[in-house]
Amino acid sequence: MNIRPSAAIRQNYNEIADLCRETAEPIFLTKNGEGDLVVMDIETYNRREKMLKLREELLSVEEDRMRGSKGYSVDEVTSMMRSAIKEAAGHGAAK
Incomplete structure (x- = not known):
């Protein structure tokens, strides 16, 4: 399970997008230490x-x-x- 702080999407969009595509798994984003969003590639x-x-x-x-x-x-x-x-x-x- 990939968990990243929400700031990571702004700072490392390409890295997170590549990780989504490579693993075909969602990435869970946290805000203030709590679950906030889930990001995955379109495929x-x-x-x-x-x-x-x-x-x-x-x-x-x-x-x-x-x-x-x-x-x-x-x-x-x-x-x-x-x-x-x-x-x-x-x-x-x-x-």
Whole structure:
């Protein structure tokens, strides 16, 4: 865990930015010895946001399943995907 005083961002922006990119970890900034901000590079932020969204979607699906929503077997999903591909290919064909 990287912890730096908040003054470090003003004094050493490039160093902190490089450290964020190299470690792909957030840097925690303190103000008067207390936690104040978290800084991370945009790639790490985007990756974390995608992971959080995926987790939310998986949790939602699992909650639906536990409430009794119908699920699909691998064979059913395969069949649906093949049908969708055939349908899409047919619509894209020249007449």
